[in-house]
Amino acid sequence: MTPHLPDDAVRLVSLGGIGEIGKNCTVIEYREHAIVLDCGITFPDAEMYGVDLVIPNFSYLREIRHKLRAFVLTHGHEDHIGALPFALREFALPIYGSRLTLGILTPKLEEAGLEREADLREVAARETVTIGPFRCEFFHVCHSIPDAMGIAVHTPLGTLVHTGDFKLDYTPVDGVPPDVQTLGRLGNDGVQLLLSDSTYADKPGYTPSEAVIAETFERIFADAPGRIVVATFSSLISRVQQVVDAAYAFGRRVCFVGRSMERNVSVARALGYLHVPDDRMIIEDPATLSRYPADEVAVICTGSQGEPRSALVRMANLDHRFIDIQPDDTVVVSAAAIPGNEEAVNRTIDRLTRMGAQVLYERISPVHVSGHASQEELKFVLTTLQPRFFMPVHGEYRHLAEHRRIAERVGVDAEHILVAESGAIVDLSADAIEVVGATDVSHVFVDGLTVGEVGDVTLRDRRHLAEDGVVVVVVNVDRHTGKCLTAPDIISRGFVHAPEAEDLLDRARDVVRTAIEAGDHPDPDPQYLQNKIRSTLGRRLFRATRRRPVILPIVTEV
């Protein structure tokens, strides 16, 4: 039961993004109105077998459906906008966002067949839009995508500031510095609640500017004897800009490879966020790459996370249609591995190195910086805004806890800091912030074509199958005598290697038969027989192998 929302409170409910990475989605609610800040996806962790992606649980949105007024977006990353194609099917609301954010969202909506219904409303930094009782003021922040914004939501109960994802970069690639002036004014005017990005709260010091990458790229482009292949996130438009700039300076043409890279580059160029000094320097068709001398080419591609079907991984597996890595090539992995992807990234680097390429990656060369604020930057924001209340957001629990410590250190009243994870229903009044309830934020899995059909039971089964495989036992029982009509049939997959296992399975057949016929009563209950097979065989196989395969007994009575 969701508790009643008092008239003198603003309610915040995060359906994702606090105490976990990804699928950011936060509801801000006042009386009969609510807006939704961001609506992202997350990628499955290693234990979510076979799941393609995870979206926020929309139960709470359904509950307050009549109050919903708009989606408001901070920037164009998947973990902030990726779930909109799913959300829009249920909640046909206007969507506010910056030009690039909406530009990146549009093809996603087209793919979902939703572009016509979608009501996209472009806003720019320093603009304010009024949505019901909420006056949303947008301000520019620097992040690893251009046109990112934080949002000040002015409510009847005071101002709430949400930083979005950010870092302080005073020499950003796109030349647009963070809007520290607006932060100053907001702080001056008084901030009731700050919600601030905690992703890098455990990192001491400052996150370096994107500018440091430029020097590295210059060195790489000056020295590389053959082709240069740079893999990065397709949304990291500023990184792409830096590669384009270096290529131009050193007289190389560029070729964009990989579906999401081509798509984002085309959006960013059309909207003016990516500048290519000379159109003729673009190789539009990767199929023609081989016509150009190797030292006049730079490829910018996907695959920095070792994703199985990405361009770079295809190259590493000799499986790319147009690009064969040569011993003189230089490959730059310009990204950090997201936790869980390290093995895949390392494997890709190894394969490329084996082909003779010079591979540069974060550990050996400064080819990547993060887009998130480190501790000193977080202190700056807290000090500037002097919020009365503070909620760390974005990041796993340890990051939130570290951010709380930072806030206390710069003088925020410990009683006024709330660490609440996704799902907490938080009410903010003039002089208190508290958790008043919880909503269902269990994962909703998207697997193949379907949403939600893969649940925790299915995942548990997959885990179990992955661990020790499956053994199927088929028994035909004479319903009159309770005896087996034929020898039990046993097949297995993923359990033990078939040739070595034959003996074991032969003996298992006898075990099953004995177990069934031991009862010696006619017309046995198939359910009972199934349980008996499962337990007898399970024990036997465990004794012999120390493994516990999934046992599926199928009893047919004839």
Place this chain on the structure above:
Amino acid sequence: MTPHLPDDAVRLVSLGGIGEIGKNCTVIEYREHAIVLDCGITFPDAEMYGVDLVIPNFSYLREIRHKLRAFVLTHGHEDHIGALPFALREFALPIYGSRLTLGILTPKLEEAGLEREADLREVAARETVTIGPFRCEFFHVCHSIPDAMGIAVHTPLGTLVHTGDFKLDYTPVDGVPPDVQTLGRLGNDGVQLLLSDSTYADKPGYTPSEAVIAETFERIFADAPGRIVVATFSSLISRVQQVVDAAYAFGRRVCFVGRSMERNVSVARALGYLHVPDDRMIIEDPATLSRYPADEVAVICTGSQGEPRSALVRMANLDHRFIDIQPDDTVVVSAAAIPGNEEAVNRTIDRLTRMGAQVLYERISPVHVSGHASQEELKFVLTTLQPRFFMPVHGEYRHLAEHRRIAERVGVDAEHILVAESGAIVDLSADAIEVVGATDVSHVFVDGLTVGEVGDVTLRDRRHLAEDGVVVVVVNVDRHTGKCLTAPDIISRGFVHAPEAEDLLDRARDVVRTAIEAGDHPDPDPQYLQNKIRSTLGRRLFRATRRRPVILPIVTEV
């Protein structure tokens, strides 16, 4: 076919440890004699579902069985000694190693029931033993375990130096600095071939001394209000020593928790490698921990890699028999996450933070340093030994490639550097080094009680099962008419959530029946029917769900 070994060559065959991390095992062979350097295991990667550990493939040892003279060990880590209990069953050879190495090996052999046959021969640094034509000279190196050694193997064809795992630590915790003098003498006398640790070859600069940890621990112990729990590798005896020292300095008792921690600590103390200033400061029985004031206790435990059944992970899951983490407790994860373990480690840190503990880990505090040499240290070794030939060993391919570049930069002739991965048969003569063949080094998996029964097919099946689950189809066919006697029976696990799937599986039943009866010929071949079910149903399920479960058709003809 293994090529003939000429009389004027020394042969090197690595069964593991080059181009991969772990299961180090290298054969050195001359005429009718061979020794085996180290014999370790590796832990399975995320895609080796259900595998407990991986051991070297002993095919080559079987081939030259009559030549084998001894195992020679560098240090007591699992990836260097862990496979000996498996190897000794087949190859009853003497084992040479340092006191601590043999001390750690002994309980493993006891567990395998091999302690009586085992012929353990203790050697100390600066000693030399002669094994056939090989004069093995041991020299001390610093690594994250005491009593680690490198080996110079003097052969009729010149001296081969193997560094083992090492770093240069001039202020090591055990007070025994690296034996740079012996390295100098060996270099002076002439080294034909160097095999050197590449694990950290992609790390610029120097690896810090273990001494930096002491300062961190001092700060932690000075400040911690409640219990201190330090998780680290049980083999990292010097780290354990540092915790003991800090505990003693700040008047805390220590308690060792976790099976491998207790075992290694007991071995190291008995042999004099771990010094506890006062026996009374040890809490022998973890069950009595609660009797001591929290601020007088330090727990040293396993679980730094987030291993599911380790002490720290049990604490994080409220599942430890004797230790409940309290809000005032300080937990130190004094280790780096091995690639592939990051998610498990992060999850553990998050859980402990959620319980209110202050958790310190590598990213936020200098609580760990590596035991492997960085680039400047590798340059020192190459410069000191001035080897005629060089083979980088230990590490994945990118590390080997980087080590080659380092060697070239300090003047080793590029033609004299060989990057050969595990399995390569390498012949070294007076003036050449070359790969002359290859031996089978495919993984041998240990899973449950068995060795080798889980092969690549089984793993592929497990991967497939993990991805989309399994669908079992049972059909009883009348052998005279080719018709189904009963409706096909379909059950699934890990495919789609059962309630939502009922419709889908109902339709699947019809699809199967139609497919079978379409043939309309009596006495159909069961194999043919199985294939037909598999393909028809596979297509149908893929169209409906975009998933490809494992389909197991079971056709019984009655």
